[in-house]
Amino acid sequence: MERTKQKKNNGVVVRNKDQIQSYIMTTAKYDFNVYEKRILYRLVELAQCELQGLKFPEDCRKVEHTLWGNLIVTLPVTSILSNEDDNNYAKAKKALIALSQKYFEYEDEKTWEKINIIVLPKIQKYKSTFTFQIDPRIWSCCLDFTKGFRKYELVTAMNFKSVYTMRFYELMSGQKAKMSFSLNHLKEMFQVTDKYKLTADFIRKVIEPAKKELDECSPYTFEWTPQKEGKKIVGFCFYPIVQPQFRDNDLYRQEIQKQTNLSWDLNRQVLGYLKLSLGFSDKEIKNNRAVFIAAQFELPDIMGELAILKGKSRDKGNPKGYIINALKGKLKDKQG
Numbered sequence: 001m002e003r004t005k006q007k008k009n010n011g012v013v014v015r016n017k018d019q020i021q022s023y024i025m026t027t028a029k030y031d032f033n034v035y036e037k038r039i040l041y042r043l044v045e046l047a048q049c050e051l052q053g054l055k056f057p058e059d060c061r062k063v064e065h066t067l068w069g070n071l072i073v074t075l076p077v078t079s080i081l082s083n084e085d086d087n088n089y090a091k092a093k094k095a096l097i098a099l100s101q102k103y104f105e106y107e108d109e110k111t112w113e114k115i116n117i118i119v120l121p122k123i124q125k126y127k128s129t130f131t132f133q134i135d136p137r138i139w140s141c142c143l144d145f146t147k148g149f150r151k152y153e154l155v156t157a158m159n160f161k162s163v164y165t166m167r168f169y170e171l172m173s174g175q176k177a178k179m180s181f182s183l184n185h186l187k188e189m190f191q192v193t194d195k196y197k198l199t200a201d202f203i204r205k206v207i208e209p210a211k212k213e214l215d216e217c218s219p220y221t222f223e224w225t226p227q228k229e230g231k232k233i234v235g236f237c238f239y240p241i242v243q244p245q246f247r248d249n250d251l252y253r254q255e256i257q258k259q260t261n262l263s264w265d266l267n268r269q270v271l272g273y274l275k276l277s278l279g280f281s282d283k284e285i286k287n288n289r290a291v292f293i294a295a296q297f298e299l300p301d302i303m304g305e306l307a308i309l310k311g312k313s314r315d316k317g318n319p320k321g322y323i324i325n326a327l328k329g330k331l332k333d334k335q336g
Helices: 023-027 034-051 090-100 136-141 154-159 163-172 183-189 199-217 249-257 268-277 282-287 289-298 302-313 319-334
Strands: 006-009 012-015 018-022 062-065 071-076 103-107 112-116 119-124 129-134 149-153 179-182 220-229 232-242
Touching: 034 071, 034 090, 034 136, 034 154, 034 163, 090 119, 090 129, 112 136, 129 136, 154 163, 163 199, 163 220, 163 232, 179 183, 183 199, 183 232, 199 220, 268 282, 268 289, 268 302, 282 289, 289 302, 289 319, 302 319
Parallel strands: none
Antiparallel strands: 006 012, 018 149, 062 071, 071 129, 103 112, 119 129, 179 232, 220 232
């Protein structure tokens, strides 16, 4: 029997999808529980729907951009539950309180940022919805692919019972190469430096339970080995393992279809402009697919950029080649 995953909340079906998540978010330092993570998953989902010009999912009520740049998000309480009842809104209330008291911290060689995850949380009891505001930088971080990305099945991620399983699933999903992390880096990433002083406790409480849950139901799991200096464990090597029996068949077919269906990757508006205004054929778009996808994700106003390049390309011997090379140059500049 074919496996198609979906989650049903009070009659509303949440259909599975391959969700793209910024590697910045995947590897950021934070300590959230399962319900807080589910709110974050929904934020990533909504941000990408807006970016790609798609309709918001059926179980999303509203996303509003305020005049001050903040975003107001309204979701049903059931959208963060997984086959659970929460008639008194206790789980949603607890998650909203926790998120409002936490911040998103990201640091690389150039910048350090600390931003509150959400502000002004509110539950509308009679509507069975909750509302909160987020900083536009949180929204932007959901779409920052300059450091790469991870792709994972949304419903699979929403259904995990452990937040550590969620984190490892995000790291392993779609990966083929070995990944190595120092013990200190991994503990900082998961924000458990003060929680598990003994390495044996970290392995027993974090790594092994996450692996067990992934082994039981995930398309991706892992094996691991310790890295040692003498007898002391200083890091870990993780080896991603694919479990195709747990892959959603519909999503697998869609993944194969991507090779021929341009509208799967590219915003309909962008695709239409490339064809109708710039004269690209389907074959030419496919040959430069990676450039157009990267530009769509990473350039703030891709339509504006294409319109400018159209004007500049008119007196060029190879207008389409000029546009492709100009986009490559802009992407290279953005990535530093």
